[in-house]
Amino acid sequence: MSPTALPPLAPRAALRWAVVRSAVRRIAPSTILELGCGRGGFGARLARMGTYTAVEPDETSWQAAHEWITPAGGTVVHGDHLKAPDPGTYDMACAFEVLEHLEDDAGALEEWLPLVRPGGHLVLSVPADPERFGPWDEHVGHYRRYSSEQLGERLAKAGAVDITLRHYAWPLGYALDGIRDRLAVRRSSEVAESSVEERTAGSGRVLQPGARLTGLAVKVGITPFTALQSFSPRKGPGLVAVARRPAA
Secondary structure: OOOOOOOOOOHHHHHHHHHHHHHHHHHOOOEEEEEOOOOOOOHHHHOOOOEEEEEEOOHHHHHHHHHHHHHHOOEEEEOOHHHOOOOOOEEEEEEEOOHHHOOOHHHHHHHHHHHEEEEEEEEEEEEEOHHHOOHHHHHOOOOOOEOHHHHHHHHHHOOOEEEEEEEEOOOHHHHHHHHHHHHHHHOHHHHHOOOHHHHHHHHOOOOOOOOHHHHHHHHHHHHHHHHHHOOOOOOOOEEEEEEEOOOO
8 A cells, every 4th residue: 555545535534534633733642542443544644643553443444444554654453442552651542433332431431531641632523413313323333422511521521621522514414414324224124133243343344435536526525515514613413522631
C-alpha cells in the first residue's frame, strides 16, 4: 500500500472526519491511541497527525487496517484496549462508533480514560438521539444511541473533565439513516441469525466503499454538507465528544 494513499470513507464517516480532524488539530497530540480502529479509515489519517497506535479485535478488520496504516508509520495491534502498549502515556485516545457496541459502556469509559496521560484527551463519536434507535442499529450490533446529556454524564462519571459535545451530519445524516434503516429491514433475517457480538465484529465492514474512485466521489459529494453541518452543532444524528483526564 502506498504511504500516500488514504482509504475511502463512507458519506457518514466523511462528515464525522471533518469534525474529528478539527478537534485533533486543536489538541495537537504527539501520541495517539485509537480503540477499535476498524478497517483503518480514520487511522490512516490520524497516523499523519502524530505517533499513532491502534487496537482492533476483529481479525479481518485488523488485517485491512494494518495494510492501510503501517505504510503511514502507524502500528496496529490485534486485540482490545487491554492489549494497548504503554497505557497511561498517550496524549490522546479515541474511539469512533465503538462505545454504542459495548453493553457496559460506563465500565469501558472508566478503563479508557486512564490510557491517556494525566491532562490527556479522550475523543469519541457515537450515534445520537435515543429515540432514533432503529433497524440499522440492530443490524450492526448497537446497544443504544446517546443524547448529549447521557454521553456527558457517562464521561463525567468516569472521571473526565472539560467535556465538550457537538452534533454532526445535519441535515444529510438523517437521510442516510433512513436509507440504512430500509436496507436493514431487507436484511432482517441476518439479525435473527446472528449474535450482537457477531454483528458488532462485522459492523466496520458494512457499506464501506472499496474503490478509490468511489471514495473520491463521496468526498466531492459531501463537501457542501460538510460546510453546512458546521452551522448546526446542536443538530444531527451523530455526536462527537472531547474530554480530558484530570491533570492531577
